[in-house]
Amino acid sequence: MMDGSAGKHPTDDLQVSGVTRTFKVGARQVYALREVSLQCDAGSFTALIGPSGCGKSTLLRSIAGLEQPDAGSVLIGGRTPQEKCRAGALGVAFQDSALLPWRSVRQNIALPLQVLRRKTPDANDKIDRLIDLVGLKGFENARPAQLSGGMRQRVAIARTLVTDPSVLLMDEPFGALDQILRRSMNIELQRIWMENRATTLLVTHGIDEALFLADRVVVMHRDPGRIAHIVDIPFARPRLPALFSAPEFHRLEDEVAAYLYAGATA
Amino acid sequence: MKSITRFVILLALWELLGDFHLVAQGALPSPSAVIMQWWQDRAVYPQHIWATLQPALLGFVIGNLFAAAAAFTFVLVPAFEGLMRGFNIAVFGIPPIALSPVLVITLPGEWPQIVLASVSVYFPTMVMTLLGLRDIDPRPIDVVRTYGGGDFAVLRWLRARACVPGLLGGLRVAAPAAILGAILAEFGSGARWGLGSFLLGSLGRGNPARIWGIGLTATLMAAVAYALCALLGRRFSASLTSVTSASAKLHDPASRTAASRASQALLALAACGVPFLIWWGILEGFGVSPVIAKTPLAVWQYLFSAPDAADSRAAILQALKESLPPAGIGLLIALTVALSLAVMGMLWRALTAMLMPAALILQTMPLVALTPMIVLLFGRGIAATLIITVIVTFFPAFITIAQGLAQVPQASLDLLAVYGANRRQKLALVSLPMSLPYLCAAARLVAPASLLGVMIAEWLATGYGLGNLLNTARGELDYGMIWAVAFVAVAVSVGFYQLVKLLEDAVLRRYSAAAASG
Numbered sequence: 001m002m003d004g005s006a007g008k009h010p011t012d013d014l015q016v017s018g019v020t021r022t023f024k025v026g027a028r029q030v031y032a033l034r035e036v037s038l039q040c041d042a043g044s045f046t047a048l049i050g051p052s053g054c055g056k057s058t059l060l061r062s063i064a065g066l067e068q069p070d071a072g073s074v075l076i077g078g079r080t081p082q083e084k085c086r087a088g089a090l091g092v093a094f095q096d097s098a099l100l101p102w103r104s105v106r107q108n109i110a111l112p113l114q115v116l117r118r119k120t121p122d123a124n125d126k127i128d129r130l131i132d133l134v135g136l137k138g139f140e141n142a143r144p145a146q147l148s149g150g151m152r153q154r155v156a157i158a159r160t161l162v163t164d165p166s167v168l169l170m171d172e173p174f175g176a177l178d179q180i181l182r183r184s185m186n187i188e189l190q191r192i193w194m195e196n197r198a199t200t201l202l203v204t205h206g207i208d209e210a211l212f213l214a215d216r217v218v219v220m221h222r223d224p225g226r227i228a229h230i231v232d233i234p235f236a237r238p239r240l241p242a243l244f245s246a247p248e249f250h251r252l253e254d255e256v257a258a259y260l261y262a263g264a265t266a
Numbered sequence: 267m268k269s270i271t272r273f274v275i276l277l278a279l280w281e282l283l284g285d286f287h288l289v290a291q292g293a294l295p296s297p298s299a300v301i302m303q304w305w306q307d308r309a310v311y312p313q314h315i316w317a318t319l320q321p322a323l324l325g326f327v328i329g330n331l332f333a334a335a336a337a338f339t340f341v342l343v344p345a346f347e348g349l350m351r352g353f354n355i356a357v358f359g360i361p362p363i364a365l366s367p368v369l370v371i372t373l374p375g376e377w378p379q380i381v382l383a384s385v386s387v388y389f390p391t392m393v394m395t396l397l398g399l400r401d402i403d404p405r406p407i408d409v410v411r412t413y414g415g416g417d418f419a420v421l422r423w424l425r426a427r428a429c430v431p432g433l434l435g436g437l438r439v440a441a442p443a444a445i446l447g448a449i450l451a452e453f454g455s456g457a458r459w460g461l462g463s464f465l466l467g468s469l470g471r472g473n474p475a476r477i478w479g480i481g482l483t484a485t486l487m488a489a490v491a492y493a494l495c496a497l498l499g500r501r502f503s504a505s506l507t508s509v510t511s512a513s514a515k516l517h518d519p520a521s522r523t524a525a526s527r528a529s530q531a532l533l534a535l536a537a538c539g540v541p542f543l544i545w546w547g548i549l550e551g552f553g554v555s556p557v558i559a560k561t562p563l564a565v566w567q568y569l570f571s572a573p574d575a576a577d578s579r580a581a582i583l584q585a586l587k588e589s590l591p592p593a594g595i596g597l598l599i600a601l602t603v604a605l606s607l608a609v610m611g612m613l614w615r616a617l618t619a620m621l622m623p624a625a626l627i628l629q630t631m632p633l634v635a636l637t638p639m640i641v642l643l644f645g646r647g648i649a650a651t652l653i654i655t656v657i658v659t660f661f662p663a664f665i666t667i668a669q670g671l672a673q674v675p676q677a678s679l680d681l682l683a684v685y686g687a688n689r690r691q692k693l694a695l696v697s698l699p700m701s702l703p704y705l706c707a708a709a710r711l712v713a714p715a716s717l718l719g720v721m722i723a724e725w726l727a728t729g730y731g732l733g734n735l736l737n738t739a740r741g742e743l744d745y746g747m748i749w750a751v752a753f754v755a756v757a758v759s760v761g762f763y764q765l766v767k768l769l770e771d772a773v774l775r776r777y778s779a780a781a782a783s784g
Binding site: 061064065066082085086087088090091092094096098099100102111112114115116159163169 | 403405406408409410411412413414415419423424427428
């Protein structure tokens with residue numbers, strides 16, 4: 001898939017250059033990120049992995065325009081995150097589904113269109129297709145409280161896709177799910193992503209999840225938050241569940257783990 | 267079923283007590299006597315009820331519109347909230363009975379009732395709506411922002427809907443308050459109709475059954491208003507059970523605006539001035555005669571530079587000396603009793619189950635209706651004043667504290683259970699410390715109510731203190747004194763509130779510091 005061809009969907013590349021973000025803890029200044037640079041090709045899938053406090057969520061939030069870096073710049077397809085936000089080019093998913101409890105599944109998926117004031121006649125068909133895509137047919141009018149955790153997360157993913165985003169940003173979207181559910185969601189995410197091919201950034205704690213989904217795994221270390229190593233993942237797509245037990249998968253898992261723990265001893 | 271049996275037994279007991287004049291020489295009439303008197307008066311009740319209900323409704327609508335508009339503005343422009351802080355606390359602290367004569371002499375027709383009802387409604391609705399608007403799940407905000415949504419989009423798509431349960435909760439508290447406000451404004455208005463006028467007119471007639479009838483009618487009206495709003499609330503918030511847990515904050519978020527110390531001090535100073543500006547502005551705007559309507563300056567002159575200023579000051583100081591001790595003592599008793607009962611309720615669940623519904627209903631009871639009954643039962647002395655104050659403050663305090671004890675996380679209690687802790691240990695180690703903020707909040711919330719209770723008792727019964735001074739000044743058309751007493755009552759009430767707030771801040775600072783280091 002390395003050609004990054006977009007099909008009918010638009011994609012954008014990601015350019016993170018020298019991003020620094022500091023916080024004050026008492027009198028001490030803490031670097032959540034120090035001069036982090038990262039380049040993601042259009043249509044690529046990148047996983048960010050690292051210990052708590054390594055700044056991976058801060059990096060993702062900076063790319064989403066939710067936080068302003070102290071120094072450095074983020075460009076999405078040559079534009080600032082804020083410009084891209086207003087154009088509806090970004091899709092975000094968090095560990096929490098962040099659904100509105102008073103809205104049905106269908107209305108929750110429609111929220112981004114309303115915020116963007118996008119009124120398209122085929123919006124309803126599209127939402128139906130997305131509900132189908134994430135396997136929630138029959139739950140269109142259910143409220144979040146009536147759904148299981150995994151189902152809510154699927155709604156959140158359908159919501160991120162409703163604007164045809166060119167960039168998908170996901171912050172531990174399956175972090176609150178159990179291991180079995182998580183694995184089936186991984187397989188589904190790959191299927192969904194292969195249909196859309198948006199440039200994707202996934203923050204995760206799970207090495208297996210990162211290896212299974214990504215073209216590249218970016219290992220981050222903390223104090224200061226920085227990129228320690230980037231591992232290319234060579235497996236062909238579509239990747240099948242059997243890959244989880246393949247010896248070369250385990251070898252790469254060990255390799256990434258080694259880079260990860262190298263930072264933890266410091 | 268059980269509660270119905272209990273109710274029937276209680277009713278039968280009351281009937282016996284009343285029929286045989288067992289309490290205070292017949293001051294407690296039997297239910298049958300009350301109903302029979304009510305039946306005799308049935309021709310006049312509809313008119314009295316309507317005369318109270320109509321302005322109460324109007325005031326309810328006006329006050330809530332103001333409250334909701336204020337809350338929305340405060341969220342969009344936080345600095346405005348800082349500016350209006352003094353006004354908000356003053357409105358909260360105003361004993362409605364102190365405002366009543368002032369309104370009666372300045373406003374025509376039914377407007378005193380309407381205004382007092384809306385003033386009574388403003389604060390609960392504003393605070394609850396603001397809490398609902400503010401205290402929302404931060405994660406959907408991120409979602410809206412990622413699609414380029416600004417503050418207004420967040421307000422429109424998230425906050426406006428998320429505040430509905432808070433708003434409805436506010437309305438629930440506000441509904442009985444509107445009726446109480448309308449009744450209080452009838453005191454001294456000389457109006458012929460209205461439950462308040464009916465009550466005042468019946469006080470000297472030696473007919474306990476009629477007084478009880480009026481009181482129970484007013485209570486019933488307040489309870490129905492409360493129940494209607496509660497029903498509405500349940501209807502709308504059923505679908506709103508949050509998917510994610512967002513914790514409610516009891517502490518008021520006034521100090522949130524990040525600004526330099528100097529500009530904060532400036533804002534605080536301006537906030538103190540705003541109530542006076544509004545006071546002045548309303549009088550100027552309506553062009554009320556300066557003989558009747560006293561501006562802040564005129565009140566100052568009355569108290570300090572007029573020829574008999576010293577006499578006026580002495581009268582007010584004497585009244586304060588009489589009113590403050592029962593208010594303070596009553597507040598302390600109420601808080602102690604509320605805390606003990608809430609704690610006992612933790613140990614014996616049945617007690618809370620029994621007390622909570624009663625407390626929820628009784629806190630809606632308009633205390634004007636209550637006062638004559640208590641005076642009939644306990645005489646016109648200090649005991650009656652104290653009991654009224656305790657009753658007025660006890661129920662809201664009990665509800666707040668019991669809620670605090672109920673929200674202690676189960677995990678903390680489970681942790682202690684693992685080490686074999688008994689109920690008492692759980693209470694001492696976890697429940698009590700964790701509900702401390704609620705105890706503080708309860709004290710702050712009911713502090714102004716205690717002064718209101720004392721003043722109503724004084725006005726209607728005891729003939730002491732601020733309430734009595736206000737009543738006599740009204741009778742003698744001493745306009746300066748009416749305004750001065752109203753001002754002093756509000757100032758004392760706000761001072762009371764601020765004092766408790768300072769204590770609360772100190773306690774909570776230690777508490778959170780201890781929690782952080784421990």
